[in-house]
Amino acid sequence: MTHREPARLVVLISGTGRNLQALIDASTRGDLGAQIVKVISNRSAVAGLARAEAAGIATQTIDHRGFDTREAFDAALGDAIAAAAPDIVALAGFMRILTADFIRRFEGRLLNIHPSLLPKYRGLHTHRRALEAADRWHGASIHFVTEELDGGPVVLQGRIAVEPEDTEQTLARRVMEEVELLIYPAAVRWMAGGRLRLQDHLAWLDDTRLQTPVQWPLDDAAPDSVNP
Ligand code: GRF
Numbered sequence: 403m404t405h406r407e408p409a410r411l412v413v414l415i416s417g418t419g420r421n422l423q424a425l426i427d428a429s430t431r432g433d434l435g436a437q438i439v440k441v442i443s444n445r446s447a448v449a450g451l452a453r454a455e456a457a458g459i460a461t462q463t464i465d466h467r468g469f470d471t472r473e474a475f476d477a478a479l480g481d482a483i484a485a486a487a488p489d490i491v492a493l494a495g496f497m498r499i500l501t502a503d504f505i506r507r508f509e510g511r512l513l514n515i516h517p518s519l520l521p522k523y524r525g526l527h528t529h530r531r532a533l534e535a536a537d538r539w540h541g542a543s544i545h546f547v548t549e550e551l552d553g554g555p556v557v558l559q560g561r562i563a564v565e566p567e568d569t570e571q572t573l574a575r576r577v578m579e580e581v582e583l584l585i586y587p588a589a590v591r592w593m594a595g596g597r598l599r600l601q602d603h604l605a606w607l608d609d610t611r612l613q614t615p616v617q618w619p620l621d622d623a624a625p626d627s628v629n630p
Pocket residue numbers: 415416417418419420421422450494495496515516517542578582
């Protein structure tokens with residue numbers, strides 16, 4: 403994939419925007435290789451929009467409740483994204499299921515963060531489900547978005563040990579602070595640098611096809627350390 407320096411990044415949110423803030427902070431530090439050109443929310447007045455505005459980033463709200471169908475919402479959302487001509491579209495707590503047409507329109511440019519060790523626990527309530535299963539490990543994943551919900555190729559994953567005293571709330575907070583806020587900027591940096599790409603529905607990092615996700619923290623040798 404050809405890429406521009408810095409890459410143009412659009413971020414989609416629905417709420418608090420902590421992942422968005424991590425991307426803003428990395429971009430401000432000059433550490434992302436990408437410029438956030440627009441933040442789009444499907445909910446008005448959420449904290450994530452205020453974070454973007456405070457950083458001087460253009461924002462737009464497209465309320466899904468104003469549309470009769472999922473297709474109509476996705477068409478409007480897609481037009482708003484396309485108007486910003488992004489190289490990368492990062493879903494960061496964007497709580498809408500996207501149509502196949504939308505995904506095809508931006509395929510290869512769409513990344514998502516999901517708070518579980520995919521393929522475990524697609525969908526909602528991931529922390530509760532990890533606790534109920536008495537999992538030893540839990541974490542978060544960055545994956546390419548494909549037509550299968552939370553099912554596209556996973557590129558980067560970070561894990562933490564579940565502690566006996568963990569509750570759904572403490573686990574959610576620790577996954578956010580110890581994993582999510584670190585791995586999303588790293589994956590966007592790879593995309594922005596043209597290192598990470600989707601080809602024939604498979605993820606590639608440099609010259610390596612990722613058969614398993616890269617594990618966070620990255621060691622200095624990455625991606626040579628990635629198992630082919
Ligand atoms: C994160 O846990 C993300 O993984 C999930 O929704 C949450 C969004 O939080 N999809 P925030 O808006 O980034 O604070």
